[in-house]
Amino acid sequence: MNLRDVLALNLRKLRRARGWSQEELAHRADTDRTYISAIERRLYAASIDVLARLAAALELEAAELLRAPIVRKRVVSEDAHDGKALQEVRKDRPASEGDINARAKKARRRNESAAEAKRSAGLKKSNKAKPEPT
């Protein structure tokens, strides 16, 4: 689940929760109807500028638009709890979905041999927390 999916899902859900059409949201976010449609269909990777406008239109924080949809996992334990028994869990898998945009890989195909050697040579205090085996 990449951010396009998250944004698309959140946008559609939040928009409908307010009873707004795409056009209505588009108007409030100062954008076009078809653009909202495109975002909800994951066509574009919206910039944080439009993200801010969308968040403002929906009257919530921009960060909320990028948070994975909440999946409430009910605790079925024996002792009866109240609402606190519900545990919020987000489907936040690393995910290995086929990437929509092929462009991102362009940067990945750079000549790393030179840069890698040059950089790792200066790696002294950098914590290598991400081995990243390609």
Next chain:
Amino acid sequence: MNLRDVLALNLRKLRRARGWSQEELAHRADTDRTYISAIERRLYAASIDVLARLAAALELEAAELLRAPIVRKRVVSEDAHDGKALQEVRKDRPASEGDINARAKKARRRNESAAEAKRSAGLKKSNKAKPEPT
């Protein structure tokens, strides 16, 4: 404080907290060295695609990168507390800074008279929570 500012501040802070150079982060995020520099200088409104890569590189949620920087307000009460006495507060002002990008205004200059009338005619259940007197 718009999202460019938030991202710039968060990125620089989180990057330095890990002791990474811009180039180091750029490498981990599969992007360019100069691009990280540009983001930190608020030159671009990064797309959510790069936002995802940056978050992955920093090993945190993308939404965290867009959350207003935390300002810890120390409670100076008489009884000595431990770390729990610190209260997290985010500077989350609506803010009215002059917008950097002039392009966004292009959509704002549309002929609203027609669209407005057409839309408000169908406004029956839509909660007009945003009067927005321009």
Next chain:
DNA sequence: GTGTGACTGAAAGTCCGTA
């Protein structure tokens, strides 16, 4: 009310260099 193709201008994003 929404999806879609085509189109265009502007900005994102990459890559080189220099200071």
Next chain:
DNA sequence: GTACGGACTTTCAGTCACA
């Protein structure tokens, strides 16, 4: 280690007509 410049390609952002 970072800022900043130019030149370049790709994508976004915005709009329209049509289904």
